[in-house]
Amino acid sequence: MRALIAIAVFGRVLAAECEPSRLGEKETLARFQQLDQEAQAAFEQKQYAVAARHYREAACLVPKSARAFYGLGTAEAAAGNFPAAREALESADALLSGNVMPLTMLVRVNVAMKDIEKVKGVLRSAATRFPNNAELHSGLARFLAENQLLDLALAESLRFEQTGTSDAESAVALAALENTVGAYHDAIRTAGAVTNDPAAPDAIKASAAGVAGLSYESIGRRDEAIQQLKLAIQRAPAQENSYLALAFLYEKSKKFGDAVQVLEQARQRASETPAVLLALGNNLVWAEEYQRGEAVLNELLQKDSSIAEAYVRLSEAYRSTNRPDLEMQTLQKLARVKPDYPMVHVLTAQVMLRMDPVDYNGVLQELARAEKATPNDADVFYLRGKAYIAQNRLSEAITALKRAIELRPVDSGAYYQLGLTYRKLGRAELAREMLQRVEYLKQAPGAP
Amino acid sequence: MTRRELIFLPGACSMLGQALASSEPQNLSFPLESIDGRLTSPDQFFVRDHFSEPELSIRTWRLKIEGRVSRPTELSFADLLESPTKKLEAVLECAGNRAGGSAVSNGLWEGAPLANLLQDTGVDRDAAMVVLYGGDSGRVMDTSPTLPYCQVVPLAKCMRPESLVAFKLNDRFLPRKNGFPARALFPGWYAMDSVKWLQRIVILGPHERASDFETSRMNEVYNRIVASNSGERKITRLSELLVKSAIAWPGDQSKLPAARHMIRGFAWTGSSRIRVVELSADGGRTWSPATLDHPAHSFSWIRWDFAWDAKPGEHVLMSRATDDAGRQQPLVRDPARKDGYELNFCAPVRCFVR
Numbered sequence: 156m157r158a159l160i161a162i163a164v165f166g167r168v169l170a171a172e173c174e175p176s177r178l179g180e181k182e183t184l185a186r187f188q189q190l191d192q193e194a195q196a197a198f199e200q201k202q203y204a205v206a207a208r209h210y211r212e213a214a215c216l217v218p219k220s221a222r223a224f225y226g227l228g229t230a231e232a233a234a235g236n237f238p239a240a241r242e243a244l245e246s247a248d249a250l251l252s253g254n255v256m257p258l259t260m261l262v263r264v265n266v267a268m269k270d271i272e273k274v275k276g277v278l279r280s281a282a283t284r285f286p287n288n289a290e291l292h293s294g295l296a297r298f299l300a301e302n303q304l305l306d307l308a309l310a311e312s313l314r315f316e317q318t319g320t321s322d323a324e325s326a327v328a329l330a331a332l333e334n335t336v337g338a339y340h341d342a343i344r345t346a347g348a349v350t351n352d353p354a355a356p357d358a359i360k361a362s363a364a365g366v367a368g369l370s371y372e373s374i375g376r377r378d379e380a381i382q383q384l385k386l387a388i389q390r391a392p393a394q395e396n397s398y399l400a401l402a403f404l405y406e407k408s409k410k411f412g413d414a415v416q417v418l419e420q421a422r423q424r425a426s427e428t429p430a431v432l433l434a435l436g437n438n439l440v441w442a443e444e445y446q447r448g449e450a451v452l453n454e455l456l457q458k459d460s461s462i463a464e465a466y467v468r469l470s471e472a473y474r475s476t477n478r479p480d481l482e483m484q485t486l487q488k489l490a491r492v493k494p495d496y497p498m499v500h501v502l503t504a505q506v507m508l509r510m511d512p513v514d515y516n517g518v519l520q521e522l523a524r525a526e527k528a529t530p531n532d533a534d535v536f537y538l539r540g541k542a543y544i545a546q547n548r549l550s551e552a553i554t555a556l557k558r559a560i561e562l563r564p565v566d567s568g569a570y571y572q573l574g575l576t577y578r579k580l581g582r583a584e585l586a587r588e589m590l591q592r593v594e595y596l597k598q599a600p601g602a603p
Numbered sequence: 604m605t606r607r608e609l610i611f612l613p614g615a616c617s618m619l620g621q622a623l624a625s626s627e628p629q630n631l632s633f634p635l636e637s638i639d640g641r642l643t644s645p646d647q648f649f650v651r652d653h654f655s656e657p658e659l660s661i662r663t664w665r666l667k668i669e670g671r672v673s674r675p676t677e678l679s680f681a682d683l684l685e686s687p688t689k690k691l692e693a694v695l696e697c698a699g700n701r702a703g704g705s706a707v708s709n710g711l712w713e714g715a716p717l718a719n720l721l722q723d724t725g726v727d728r729d730a731a732m733v734v735l736y737g738g739d740s741g742r743v744m745d746t747s748p749t750l751p752y753c754q755v756v757p758l759a760k761c762m763r764p765e766s767l768v769a770f771k772l773n774d775r776f777l778p779r780k781n782g783f784p785a786r787a788l789f790p791g792w793y794a795m796d797s798v799k800w801l802q803r804i805v806i807l808g809p810h811e812r813a814s815d816f817e818t819s820r821m822n823e824v825y826n827r828i829v830a831s832n833s834g835e836r837k838i839t840r841l842s843e844l845l846v847k848s849a850i851a852w853p854g855d856q857s858k859l860p861a862a863r864h865m866i867r868g869f870a871w872t873g874s875s876r877i878r879v880v881e882l883s884a885d886g887g888r889t890w891s892p893a894t895l896d897h898p899a900h901s902f903s904w905i906r907w908d909f910a911w912d913a914k915p916g917e918h919v920l921m922s923r924a925t926d927d928a929g930r931q932q933p934l935v936r937d938p939a940r941k942d943g944y945e946l947n948f949c950a951p952v953r954c955f956v957r
Contacts, residue, residue, distance in 0.1 A: 275685045282685065310681035313662060317679075333661070337776035338784070341661050374779075564862035592860045595957050 173215035187216050187223075194226055203234035214243075221250035225257055232260065237268045252284065255291045262295060266302050278307060282314055289318040293325060300332065309336055323355035323363075330366045339370040346370070350386070361391030365400065372404060380404055388420075395425040402434050411442035429459050437468050445472045463493045470502070479510045500525035501534050508541065518542045533563035540572050544579075552576050567596040628652030628739075629780055632705045635851035635869060641897070641906060642692070643708035645772050650780045651697050651706060653752050654741030657800050661784050666720075666768065670734075670806035673725030680784055683770060686715040691765060692903035693790035694871045695797060698825055698841050699943055702936075703849045703950025707871070709904045712788050714769030718762045721806070726758070732807045733761045734816060735787050738800035743819045750819040751803075754796045756789065758806070760842075765790045765902060768801060790902035791873040793841050793944075795825050828941040836941060843873035846932055847947040848880055848907070848924035857954045861915050866893075870924035871904035879925045882909040886919035887934050887949060893922065913956040920952040 178186060194209035210227035217223060228244035231237070241264050248257035258281050265273040278295065285291050296311035312329040315321060321329070326349050333342035349355050349363035368383035381404055387397035398421030405414035418435040425431070432455040439448030452469045455462060466489035473482035486503040489496055504521040507514060519542055525535045536559035543552035553576055559569040574589030631650040638647060661680040669675040678686075690713045697706035721733075737752040760766060769788040770777060777783040782799030789796050807813060816822055829837045848870035853859060870877045876899040881890035896906040907922075925931040933948045 272687055275687065278685045279682075282681065306684050309661075310684035313679070313681040316662065317681075337778070338661050340658060340779065344660065560862055564860060564864050570860065592957065595858060596860060598858065 172211065176216055178216070183216055187213050187220070190216070191222065191226070194230065198226075198230055198233070201233075203230050206230035207234055207236070207239075210243075219250060221247045221254075221257070224250060225260070228257070228260055228264070232264050232267070237264050240264045241268070241273075255281070255285055255288060258284075259291065259294065263298065266299075266304065271304070271307075274304070274307065278311065286314070287318050289315055289320040292318065296328070296332075300328070305332060305336055308332055309338075323349050323352055323359045327359055327362045327366065330363060330370075334366050334370045334373070337373075339373045342370040343367050357390045358394075361387045361389075361394055361397065364390060365394070365397050368397075368400060368404075377404060377408065388417075392424045393426075395421055395428060395431060398425060399430055399434055402438065406434075406438060406441070409441075411438045414438040415442055415444070429455060429462060432458075433462060433465055436465060440468050440472045440475075443475070445476050448472050461492055463489060463496050466492070470506075474506070479506050482506045483510070495528070498525075498529075498532075498534075500528065501532065501538065504538050504542075508538065513545065515542045515546050531562055533559045533566065533569070536562065537566075537569050537572070540569065540576075544572065544576055549576050549580055565596060567593045570596070627655040628741075629656065631780070634854070635705050635707075635849055636854065638851065638869075641709065641903070642711055642773055645710075645775060645778045645781065648708045648710065648772070648778075648781055649695075649697065649706045651794070652739070652780075652799075653743070654739040656779060657738035657740075658779075659738050659784055659800055664784050664802070666785065666801060666804065668720060668724045668804045668806075670804075671727035671730040671808050671811075672721075672806055673727070674723070676720075676724045678720070680770075683715055683768065683785060687719060688713055689716050689764075689767060691767070691790065692900060693765070693788065694844070694902065694904045695788075695794040696844055696847070696871070698793035698795055698945065700946065701950075702847075702946045702948050703855075703952065704946075705849070707847075707849070707869075707904075709869070709871070710772045711774065712767060712769045712790075713771035713774070714767035714785070714788060716764060717766040717768055717787070718764065720768060721758075721761060721804075724806075726806055727808065729809050730758050730806045731809045732756070732811075732813065733758050734805040734807060734813045735796070735798040735801060736803035736805070736815070737782075737786075737798045738802045743821050743824065747820040748818060750815050752798065753813070753815050753819065753821060754798055755807075755813045755816050755822075756787075756796050760789060760792070792843055793825070796842070825944065826942060827944065829937075829939050830941050831939070841944055844871065845945050845947040846870075846872040846875075846877070846924050846926045846930045848922040848932060849950065850920055850922050850952045853920070853952065853954055855952045857952075859913055859954055859956050861913055861956050864911050864913050865908050866911050866920065867906065867908040868893075868922050869904045869906055870922070872924065872926040872928075872930065874901065875926040875928040875930070876901055877905045877924055878927050880905075880907040881923045881925075882911070883921045883923070883949075884911060884913075884918050886951060887921050887923075890923060899927075913954070915956050918954045918956060920954060921949040923949050 176183065190209045190213040194206045197206035197209060207227060207230035210223055210230055214220060214223035214227055224243045224247035228240045228247055231240035231243060241261065244257050244261045244264060248261060251257055258277055261277045262274055265277060281291060292311045292315035296308045296315055299308035299311060309332045312332055315325065316329060326345055330342045330345035333345060346363040346367035350360050364383045364387035368380045368387060371380035371383060381401065384397050384401040388401065398417050402414040402417045405417065415435065415438045418431055418438060421431045432451055436448050436452035436455060439451060449469060449472050452465045455465050466485050470482045470485040473485060483503060483506045486499060486506060490499045490503065500521050504518050504525065507518045507521060519539065522535050522539045525532065536555045540552045540556035540559060543555060553573065556569050556573040570589045570592045574586045574593065577586035577589060629650045629652045633647040664680050666678040690711060692709065692711050694707060694709045700706035733756050735754050735756060740749055740751040742749050767788040768785050770785045772781055777786060785801050786799040787797050787801050825841045827839045827841055848868055850866060850868040852867050866882060870880045880893040880895065882893050883890045893907040893909040899905045923932045936948045
């Protein structure tokens with residue numbers, strides 16, 4: 156019935172293009188074979204439009220030929236003519252309903268057309284007609300995952316798993332998908348089965364342990380996450396990701412020394428990629444091992460000068476060791492490499508205000524740049540107010556500080572500076588009012 | 604009073620709050636102040652469990668649809684993922700959420716339209732009601748037997764285009780506490796009908812009784828009780844959300860400096876759309892319109908803000924929402940109401956300004 160409908164529908168489309176044939180049965184067969192050979196040859200030479208023309212003619216000659224429609228569909232798809240490819244493949248599928256090839260191609264064509272509802276329709280049909288075809292469902296899962304259609308990849312992985320032919324590698328792929336989509340308990344169960352499988356190779360077990368570690372972390376079971384990631388490292392010491400993941404968990408627990416240890420191991424046993432160096436540099440700084448941290452971060456920036464986070468951490472190291480010159484230079488480099496990095500000008504202005512002597516005009520210029528980037532940042536006006544106070548430009552300071560208060564009315568800093576300014580101007584009543592607000596805000600639970 | 608009975612008490616959503624975060628069943632809510640943007644992040648979504656959360660697997664999860672249908676069906680999670688789906692933004696509110704309370708959240712949901720799933724099974728023409736069962740079970744009252752959580756919803760609501768079997772929240776699969784792997788979602792209705800961990804749907808004929816619903820005594824909770832002057836009590840089932848708003852910032856009893864402050868909050872309603880939100884800084888004597896952050900949509904909440912020039916003194920802030928259907932939040936609770944649900948009156952927020 157499906158075949159009849161497909162022929163009726165596509166037949167109408169073809170009929171308009173097909174010239175009536177006057178060939179007899181034998182000549183029709185010979186002509187069909189010739190067209191088929193010519194189409195294949197054109198396809199192999201990547202002349203897809205020519206191949207499509209031959210297949211189309213073949214389909215006109217033999218409208219019940221699934222081969223002609225399938226060939227037409229693949230040629231049209233290769234030529235990038237997806238609507239025509241879909242029509243031909245639907246006909247091929249209807250004519251060849253026991254074969255998975257037209258369905259598989261239909262999924263690819265619908266994915267290329269970004270027609271997800273159609274993709275789902277084809278997948279439902281595949282599930283109904285070929286529930287136990289493991290190769291079909293695993294192949295579809297892989298293809299859909301490659302195309303970032305993770306929900307559908309998960310669905311096909313589940314269908315594959317239900318065929319009962321899943322192996323350790325596919326199980327890890329399923330666990331990774333389950334983890335990615337947030338099915339953490341499922342991911343832990345699936346990965347656990349692999350790590351406990353004595354026949355699974357070490358590299359696969361390591362991946363499974365890594366997935367389990369990430370899933371445990373996502374459900375807030377950090378100890379088990381750490382245990383799994385250690386297992387992953389033990390099973391496959393050359394896999395960098397497990398070290399990075401484990402170090403990240405230590406970092407989140409503020410165990411920076413442990414993170415450093417793990418990342419040093421990664422450097423020795425796995426690789427010295429920018430990701431490892433950045434994580435190591437970060438954790439050395441947070442562990443207050445500034446000298447080593449600076450060395451690692453500088454080494455990283457020599458390899459790749461575009462890593463913004465490395466500049467930020469390096470400036471943090473210089474700030475912590477009271478070297479404002481180096482801190483400012485680092486932030487200025489960051490501003491050159493990433494001019495739109497959030498708050499870079501405010502950070503630079505803050506450093507400049509800590510230098511001795513302070514270049515107030517430089518500070519104001521930096522704040523003007525900051526205001527251009529973020530015109531409603533209360534910090535810009537607060538710092539500007541402080542710079543004006545230092546320059547004794549008190550009425551300008553008042554304007555800036557009032558703006559800071561308008562933008563962030565529950566921050567006591569601006570009131571304090573405003574109070575000092577009023578005091579300098581001899582306006583004692585206003586000064587007292589502002590300083591009282593500072594006290595009031597310190598007790599207030601209403602601040603956001 | 605048992606803990607379970609406490610949970611079923613109207614208003615318990617807010618009373619329990621985070622204090623019971625680690626115990627089962629979970630009851631969590633988070634200050635509205637902490638919500639950035641329009642959507643509530645899954646980790647801040649309110650939770651009000653009735654029984655312990657079941658541990659379900661997407662491998663073994665099935666949704667049975669049976670009863671007055673010509674083709675009883677059992678869907679796998681893969682079937683659900685490969686069904687036509689729909690995305691919509693919708694607010695969920697606990698029926699017992701107090702005025703100004705935070706047992707309310709707004710999410711972007713994705714799922715299969717329930718109408719499609721029911722139509723595929725060939726629902727009988729005379730079907731009227733639908734029983735939805737969750738994967739969690741327990742005793743509603745001390746005297747009732749252990750049964751799965753279930754609710755009864757009219758078929759007409761199930762067939763509405765917005766009603767879903769949802770499996771995603773804010774583009775991620777549902778967290779376990781929010782009904783993983785799939786839950787019912789009835790936008791515009793109080794949250795108890797949006798059954799979490801959905802596993803079974805039974806279609807009832809016009810004269811059939813929902814025996815589990817009655818035996819479990821679930822039919823005795825989530826009811827509106829209105830007393831007449833003669834003392835007679837009229838009991839009806841809760842369903843559609845009432846129009847409501849809440850002030851997210853400042854919090855009650857806040858101490859603020861005299862300055863211009865941006866008051867902000869949320870407003871929502873059932874089947875209609877929010878038309879206006881007003882703010883009073885004098886306990887409801889005078890009102891001024893707040894600014895709505897974006898055009899109002901059916902079923903989702905709306906953010907609003909109001910620039911308030913706070914002068915020294917004690918102030919009582921209140922917000923009041925009105926929807927397109929002309930419904931407006933009352934200033935006080937209807938004294939005829941004898942239950943503790945649908946608490947949508949304007950909640951006072953006291954502020955001390957110096």
